[in-house]
Amino acid sequence: MPPLGRFAAVLALALAAPLAVLADFNAEPPNAADQSPAFAGQTRAPVMAQAMRLMRQPLVEDLRHPWGMALLPDGGLLITERPGQLRLYRDGGLSAPISGLPPVDARDQGGLLDVAIAPDFARTRQVWLSFSEPRGGGQNGTAVATGRLSPDGAALEEMRVIFRQQPGVESPLHFGSRLVFGPDGYLYVTTGERAIPPDVPVAQDLGNHLGKVLRLDPATGQAAPGNPLARTRSAQPEIWTWGHRNIQAAALDGQGRLWTVEHGPLGGDELNLLASGRNYGWPVISYGLDYGGGSIGQGITRQDGMEQPVYYWDPVIAPSGMVFYDGAMFPEWRGDALIGGLRAEALVRLRIQGDRVTGEQRLVPGIGRVRDVEIAADGALLVLIDDDPGQLVRLSRRGTVPD
Template structure:
């Protein structure tokens, strides 16, 4: 017997249970497709990111500092050994995970995390290690990037990792939130508030925009960012797209170009949390790039993926974005660089969506940022 359709995952039947404890298994009708949304695995402690392995299992990070393998059947492993020490205060901890483009031959896994320093300071760092065949340990772990400077803040680490078609690694970096630090987003001798581009071993590509400029850090790709927690490579153009947190209003979708200045904290489409103007109080300024799209109220973006699978042909080319404040999976229909339509999925479940990924079979998986976090699977209905 088939189950009745729910409106975008209505939580009515689950109202008597805490949202984090209620396993989901519902058929839903979205604007374009009929799908099933189900809990694939749960019991995770603030999962932050997932990456699919070639065998259909996945690596999942937990912010307190654990990396786990989740099998294709949803079984969660013991923590994988060899993960670097993380500073798990505030928004820090173990954050993104990405596979090397040549993972099937070199087994390299990349992790971003809050790296502890002296006197309570931290920075965003990226380490890589070789995953053993049983996915129980990382070996030869090496730090390939560490944000400069380390500062006394436990917020705005950025931390998304994205490899382009040439195998170069983009790392998104926050401006570390505090007003005394955020001005460094405009300074080229600091990594704060930047997107950097490095080679997989941490070396700097010769064609980075600030290579050879006196006083500029050569890893920098673009600057003037607030806190980029969603990033992905467009499958058609090969360009990096990113969505960053605004303050009170003004989340931004950008396509960061080499050497581009994206305005923070001089201009913003939002205001400070106390209602005061950001910087100049303006939304635009000469020499600063305009966003493709903004959100007020914010969605609080975290994690994104372009859809290119066969499970949902109606969604081909759409962009899916996790929403923390919006407690939604946001679908954006695109025409080139333009967003033509927005749909919000999973809203009624009331879960903070931290990351989203497309499975090898075309299903969509998301992780929820909760004490009892879960992996949810969105799959097409079968006749």
């Protein structure tokens, strides 16, 4: 398309896009009407008004349930598709599926999930993938593999599985699977509780990897030095935090602190600021209800020895994917968290001051099920829309058109 035609197409999408904030989403009644926050501002933060229109440009429109992405130093983008494909988007084109991947169990919520690259990728070309690994007999488990992307980007070489969640479970749900490199160089891996009913509190059992955040040596998959339970008998040494439901959003802030967002049940999605060796409560405490409308366990929201979420949503946004904005295009957003909303069908922006949420906004409402979000080199946002066909979409400030 000639430059003038491309500009007109992008401008038309921008003019058709809704305002960044519409009606007050806080007006929707909660599911757990009898519950109350533990402190002011823990839920339903003030809606941040913003009249700016975002330009919305589809870059790829024929993805199959895209789940995760990683931005490469040269501007390329690795994108996972849940059925088991990894693709490279570069210079406006999408590659054929990259070869060398391990087999996946792609039933329901399973499949090829997150992707991360080495901090020194430009030199090593090392890539990590999380996925639901078939174990036989109908069982599966969250696993992490690593390999080297070939110079032509067509294959993952020397691929090996370095971590396998224990035990295997006969469930196609709640794999967690976000991958984050910490400032210490170790790999943080989120897992889900595999949708095992709350009356079996697997996320509280330190003898398994379910409903945990794990801290691993990225080369070997073994427990990283200094993990809090390394000397605890019968505990899995990879555990860094526990008591989680299903974490599908995780990111470092500008101070290098790890934040996660986990799916609650009927209400009770949680934003947590993680600290080593802490218990985040599921399923003993929860802001939310069982899907049938009853209470979770004893229906309590706080207990000594268990951490309170920094923020929670009821009704849920169904979170997936997260970044802290540090780009140049939207300087007024710097330091804010941007979280994908599957049920919200929007990009959820949180203003965070210290360790408290002071404002919330829903960007591009109606865009679809936002599965992941990245920041492009120029500060624009790249979002994955989870569908079949799914999309990679660029969101930018009006008046900025890519070359």
